[in-house]
Amino acid sequence: MLVSLFRTVILYLVILTGVRLMGKRQISQLQTSELVVTLLISELAVMPIEKRDDPLWSGLLPIALLILCELLVSFLMLKSGKFRQVICGKPIVVIENGRILQGQMRKLRMSTEDLFEQLRQNDIFYLEEVAYAIIETNGMMSVIRDPAYDFLTPKQMGIQAPFDGLEVVVVSDGEISENSLKLCKKDKAWALSRISEKGLSLPQVFLMTARMDGNFQIVKKEESKK
Numbered sequence: 001m002l003v004s005l006f007r008t009v010i011l012y013l014v015i016l017t018g019v020r021l022m023g024k025r026q027i028s029q030l031q032t033s034e035l036v037v038t039l040l041i042s043e044l045a046v047m048p049i050e051k052r053d054d055p056l057w058s059g060l061l062p063i064a065l066l067i068l069c070e071l072l073v074s075f076l077m078l079k080s081g082k083f084r085q086v087i088c089g090k091p092i093v094v095i096e097n098g099r100i101l102q103g104q105m106r107k108l109r110m111s112t113e114d115l116f117e118q119l120r121q122n123d124i125f126y127l128e129e130v131a132y133a134i135i136e137t138n139g140m141m142s143v144i145r146d147p148a149y150d151f152l153t154p155k156q157m158g159i160q161a162p163f164d165g166l167e168v169v170v171v172s173d174g175e176i177s178e179n180s181l182k183l184c185k186k187d188k189a190w191a192l193s194r195i196s197e198k199g200l201s202l203p204q205v206f207l208m209t210a211r212m213d214g215n216f217q218i219v220k221k222e223e224s225k226k
Contacts, residue, residue: 007056011045014060018067033087037070088137095133098146108135119143165212171195174203174221184210194218 018041041063048059077084094104094115105115115133118141124130129149134142145151154161168180170191181187194216195205206221 007048010056011048011059011063014063015041015045018063033070033073037066040066091137091142092135093132094135094141095130098128098131100127110135164215167209167211169207170210170216171202171205171208171218173207174205176202181210184212186210 044059044062044066048054048056051059073087077087092104092108094101094108094110100115105112119125119127119130119133122141122143124143124145126149129145130143131146132144136142166184168177168183170177170180170184170186176188176191178188181191191208191210192202194210195202195208195218198218200218200220204221205218207219208216210216
């Protein structure tokens with residue numbers, strides 16, 4: 001039993017390291033090669049846990065090889081557009097100038113229900129609002145609205161809109177994030193001073209956000225009900 005637990009922890013750390021090396025992506029954003037590697041790793045990881053008589057390295061070696069292959073493929077895709085197109089394919093336009101390209105949809109085996117589902121996920125509920133819709137290589141849809149239905153921007157109105165800066169979480173459940181403070185150009189002393197101004201201590205803070213312009217928000221931690 002202890003051997004299985006030890007193997008599970010080792011495999012978890014190895015796979016976690018491999019995923020970090022391959023980059024941060026959500027499942028829906030995985031490219032073809034990344035999805036294949038993810039599925040294969042999940043299958044290979046089970047074998048060393050179940051087969052305790054086999055040496056651990058016999059399971060780790062194929063996983064390490066797959067991760068190296070993915071890193072190599074990613075490097076080649078960066079260097080060669082043609083290689084990337086072979087591995088990932090290319091974006092496909094399914095709506096052009098407001099017209100649905102039925103041939104392209106058939107090529108993608110995409111139903112009209114699939115089309116409207118992805119449009120709704122892009123906050124578009126009427127077909128006439130769409131100028132262009134493009135299916136990206138990861139399967140997600142990018143949409144360009146028809147200018148007649150697009151939102152009016154400050155630039156179009158001739159107004160100079162102020163930029164309040166990036167808002168980040170600098171305190172989460174009583175813990176300060178040094179990295180987030182750097183992003184908004186602040187330091188730990190600044191955060192503690194703002195918390196003190198509100199009559200709170202760090203452990204009492206559930207959430208604190210801050211912007212580059214100095215604005216901040218603090219949410220006090222609720223007392224647990226017994």
